[in-house]
Amino acid sequence: MTKPxxxxxxxxxxxxxxxxxxxxLSDRRGRDVARLVYVGDKRVLDMGMKQAKVDVACNWIKxxxxxxxxxxxxxxxxxxxxxxxxxxxxxxxxxxxxxLTGDTLAAAIEFAKAGQIDGLTFAPLNKQALHKGxxxxxxxxxxxxxxxxxxxxxxxxxxxxxxxxTRATSHVSLREAVExxxxxxxxxxxxxxxxxxxxxxxxxxxxxxxxxxPHAGEGGLFGREEIxxxxxxxxxxxxxxxxxxxxxxxxxxxxxxxxxxxxxxxxMYHDQGQIATKLKGFNKGVTITAxxxxxxxxxxxxxxxxxxxxxxxxxxxxxxxxxxxxxxAARKKASGTATASPKHLAAADIA
Amino acid sequence: MTKPxxxxxxxxxxxxxxxxxxxxLSDRRGRDVARLVYVGDKRVLDMGMKQAKVDVACNWIKxxxxxxxxxxxxxxxxxxxxxxxxxxxxxxxxxxxxxLTGDTLAAAIEFAKAGQIDGLTFAPLNKQALHKGxxxxxxxxxxxxxxxxxxxxxxxxxxxxxxxxTRATSHVSLREAVExxxxxxxxxxxxxxxxxxxxxxxxxxxxxxxxxxPHAGEGGLFGREEIxxxxxxxxxxxxxxxxxxxxxxxxxxxxxxxxxxxxxxxxMYHDQGQIATKLKGFNKGVTITAxxxxxxxxxxxxxxxxxxxxxxxxxxxxxxxxxxxxxxAARKKASGTATASPKHLAAADIA
Numbered sequence: 001m002t003k004p005x006x007x008x009x010x011x012x013x014x015x016x017x018x019x020x021x022x023x024x025l026s027d028r029r030g031r032d033v034a035r036l037v038y039v040g041d042k043r044v045l046d047m048g049m050k051q052a053k054v055d056v057a058c059n060w061i062k063x064x065x066x067x068x069x070x071x072x073x074x075x076x077x078x079x080x081x082x083x084x085x086x087x088x089x090x091x092x093x094x095x096x097x098x099x100l101t102g103d104t105l106a107a108a109i110e111f112a113k114a115g116q117i118d119g120l121t122f123a124p125l126n127k128q129a130l131h132k133g134x135x136x137x138x139x140x141x142x143x144x145x146x147x148x149x150x151x152x153x154x155x156x157x158x159x160x161x162x163x164x165x166t167r168a169t170s171h172v173s174l175r176e177a178v179e180x181x182x183x184x185x186x187x188x189x190x191x192x193x194x195x196x197x198x199x200x201x202x203x204x205x206x207x208x209x210x211x212x213x214p215h216a217g218e219g220g221l222f223g224r225e226e227i228x229x230x231x232x233x234x235x236x237x238x239x240x241x242x243x244x245x246x247x248x249x250x251x252x253x254x255x256x257x258x259x260x261x262x263x264x265x266x267x268m269y270h271d272q273g274q275i276a277t278k279l280k281g282f283n284k285g286v287t288i289t290a291x292x293x294x295x296x297x298x299x300x301x302x303x304x305x306x307x308x309x310x311x312x313x314x315x316x317x318x319x320x321x322x323x324x325x326x327x328x329a330a331r332k333k334a335s336g337t338a339t340a341s342p343k344h345l346a347a348a349d350i351a
Numbered sequence: 352m353t354k355p356x357x358x359x360x361x362x363x364x365x366x367x368x369x370x371x372x373x374x375x376l377s378d379r380r381g382r383d384v385a386r387l388v389y390v391g392d393k394r395v396l397d398m399g400m401k402q403a404k405v406d407v408a409c410n411w412i413k414x415x416x417x418x419x420x421x422x423x424x425x426x427x428x429x430x431x432x433x434x435x436x437x438x439x440x441x442x443x444x445x446x447x448x449x450x451l452t453g454d455t456l457a458a459a460i461e462f463a464k465a466g467q468i469d470g471l472t473f474a475p476l477n478k479q480a481l482h483k484g485x486x487x488x489x490x491x492x493x494x495x496x497x498x499x500x501x502x503x504x505x506x507x508x509x510x511x512x513x514x515x516x517t518r519a520t521s522h523v524s525l526r527e528a529v530e531x532x533x534x535x536x537x538x539x540x541x542x543x544x545x546x547x548x549x550x551x552x553x554x555x556x557x558x559x560x561x562x563x564x565p566h567a568g569e570g571g572l573f574g575r576e577e578i579x580x581x582x583x584x585x586x587x588x589x590x591x592x593x594x595x596x597x598x599x600x601x602x603x604x605x606x607x608x609x610x611x612x613x614x615x616x617x618x619m620y621h622d623q624g625q626i627a628t629k630l631k632g633f634n635k636g637v638t639i640t641a642x643x644x645x646x647x648x649x650x651x652x653x654x655x656x657x658x659x660x661x662x663x664x665x666x667x668x669x670x671x672x673x674x675x676x677x678x679x680a681a682r683k684k685a686s687g688t689a690t691a692s693p694k695h696l697a698a699a700d701i702a
Contacts (some may be wrong), residue, residue: 138572173564173574178526213524214621221489223524251625270565274602275626 003035004329005064006322007108009122010040010048012101012130013085014094015303016313017123018048023315025075026054030322033330037064037117038077039108045077047085052311064116080107091305098129102143109147112294118329119295121322124303138171141289144296153188154291157196158273158300159324160282163257164205164264166193166290167273177269181212181225186233186266193264194242196290199328208253208262209234209246210272216249230268254280286321288328295328297321355469355680356415357385357673358459361395363452363481364436365445366654367664368474369399374666376426377405381673384681388415388468389428390459396428398436403662415467431458442656449480453494460498463645469680470646472673475654489522492640495647504539505642508547509624509651510675511633514608515556515615517544517641518624528620532563532576537584537617544615545593547641550679559604559613560585560597561623567600605631637672639679646679648672 008024011017021038022045023029030036038045038058049056058077061067067076082104088097111117125140137143141156158165168189169177190207197205209230213223220227230247237244246253250267254276257265267273282300289296299317307313359375362368372389373396374380381387389396393411400407409428412418418427433455439448462468476491488494492507509516519540520528541558548556560581564574571578581598588595597604601618605627608616618624633651640647650668658664 138569171565171569171573173568173576174525175529175574178529214522214625217524218489218522222522223526225524250622251629254626255630271601272622272626274565275605275623276630278602279606279627279630 001330001334003033004118004326004333005067005116006030006034006036006325006329007039007064007111007117007120008036008322009104009108009120010038010044011123011298012097012126012303013041013044013047013083014088014090014092014097014129014308015124015126015305016308017303018044018085019051019309019311020048020299020313020315020318021045021123022048022054022056023052023313024318024322025056026052027315029315029319030326033323034326035067035069036075036322037067038075039064039111040078040080040104041083041085042077042079042081044083044085051309064111080104090308093126093129093132093305095129095132095134097133098126098131098135099133101125102130102133102135105140105143106147109144109294113148118333119297119325121318121325122296122298123318124299124301126303141296144289144292144294148293150292152291153192154289155189155192157193157288157290158277158282158285159288159320160277160280160285160300162263164193164197164202165267165273165277165282166264167267167270169269171270174269174271178212178225181229181268183229183233183236186230187237189266190233190237190242190244192291193266194237194244196288196328197264199331200324201327201331202263204243205263206261207242207244207264207266208248208257209244209266210250210253210268211247212268214249214251216247284317286317286324288324295325295332297325352681352685354384354386355677355684356418356467357381357387357676357680358390358415358462358468358471359387359673360455360459360471360473361389361391361399362474362649363448363477363654364392364395364398364434365439365441365443365448365480365659366475366477366656367659368654369395369436370402370660370662371399371474371664371666371669372396373399373405373407374403374664375669375673376407377403378666380666380670381677384674385677386418386420387426387673388418389426390415390462391429391431391455392434392436393428393430393432395434395436402660415462431455433458441659444477444480444483444656446480446483446485448484449477449482449486450484452476453481453484453486456491456494457498460495460645464499469684470648470676472669472676473647473649474669475650475652477654492647495640495643495645499644501643503642504543505640506540506543508544508639508641509628509633509636510639511628511631511636511651513614515544515548515553516618516624516628516633517615518618518621520620522621525620525622529563529576532580532619534580534584534587537581538588540617541584541588541593541595543642544617545595547639547679548615550682551675552678552682553614555594556614557612558593558595558615558617559599559608560595560617561601561604561619562598563619565600565602567598635668637668637675639675646676646683648676
């Protein structure tokens, strides 16, 4: 089977992305599972090589379709010619750099839409710069969905080792999150989690559902959502063959999942999952955009402005992001599914 | 200065409380900072001594007022004669044992109301048994307030090492918690946290306030409570001299506090704080009921049914609970404040 083609994007050039990208390519990380093609500005990669004190031999081409994959000695690379890193001091947030970083991602997405790449792994973005630069989305996942003109359900998932965290609601007020909790939303979220994990090679993912209310509602005393919404939704999905359980009091379920009792926790709201995952060090893990037609992964850590240019940035999470993208993309190719839409996958994978 | 008198209560006799209590008294833990008086059934302490393989020489008396504190060789002890532990198999929850455990606490509270003790430290309760036994309160703190006929503001605080965690809302649905957030409530909670920590000897406690909404509301995009309620309340309390800051995004503020940047985090709702503290191992810490006329402390861990009777239960948290009760009670005595009501203390301690 041919390896999937993953575009490697250097992220915001003011951060550690360029030097990490140079090291990833120089060390041949992930090349055993994927065919990597650099998409970005040549000068950004050159700067990254200098910072990381490594050399990457590239074949500079115009599109991924031109890549000569038989040439193992060179990395196929596309020079977008859009970013002169000399204009942006390292370690300083810049709206212009954010705008151009978004442009680079958009260019790579065009290659994906044309069927020339199977997935994207991008080095850290500066979310604030992206926003200030004119990419007005609450997060990059919504930006990707917009650029792909994707209308279905998608969600960020956070992955560390074998733990997959996701949530039923996200960047809305807590009041609105409570309003958004419904049987349909829980079911869709469970299908999306399940299908994405299956796509990543977990055969029968064990999913725990966190309760919305304290003590999982204490039998209805502290809220009735567990009785009227969560329990029926979980039962419905269990009946469809998804290995999901709950709702569980959320102040202990993450501890149990992290101990290995579950592969995944579905959180009801942003901070419920984020408090647990950030305390657990998920910034050392990978973020995947689940549900879109194209797989997107990125190391969960940030641009690390304090160590930019020192050549000491760790590339473990970046490599893990490439490997995850490759795994999902390979399964997508193998199963012949053009998209990861839950409904579509459900028939193939839940059996 | 005479040491405060702290009543030692063995907790639910089906758990590890009796053996912990026996070891605490036998090892003379906390006797350097407090005068301890056992309040419970004699047979429960006898059982605890057997389980822990220790001996405690007691002076059996009727009330704490009868204690002879010059007799260092004996522990003054009150036999309530209400619980025959032979009737309750260790490691099994029992409604009757729960009811009687509540009775024991109520009896100790009567001594407190009569001015014969300055505080209570109790070994682990079985909350479910207490409830099934007829003590129908959402938690023991509300039970204590009821028995003290206390109408003011009080709250559970969780303490580990030098970290103090508390919350503005507690055992209500998440929807109701959002409704309950108000300037007055935040101000009262900050005063209560501040005053309790000052009572425990922290001169100028640094308090961080967790935001209600994700990303602290992202400038109003994800909810306006931070702008309209939290920020004004924090400013008001800072103007009154409390060292409080925020609101901070809650998925990182606990990490910062645990790293030592703050002494305390005020959470907006139950699970926000509980997810963080349980992951951090606050079950090795102490729970204090803040705000009541009398100080109550308890080890934060549970009855540990799996190790009951083996004599291996750790007493570190129990000893820490005694020390904290003694510290607060001593300051209350010294400052001549009969109560820890925030308004009252504010005048004395914020200056």
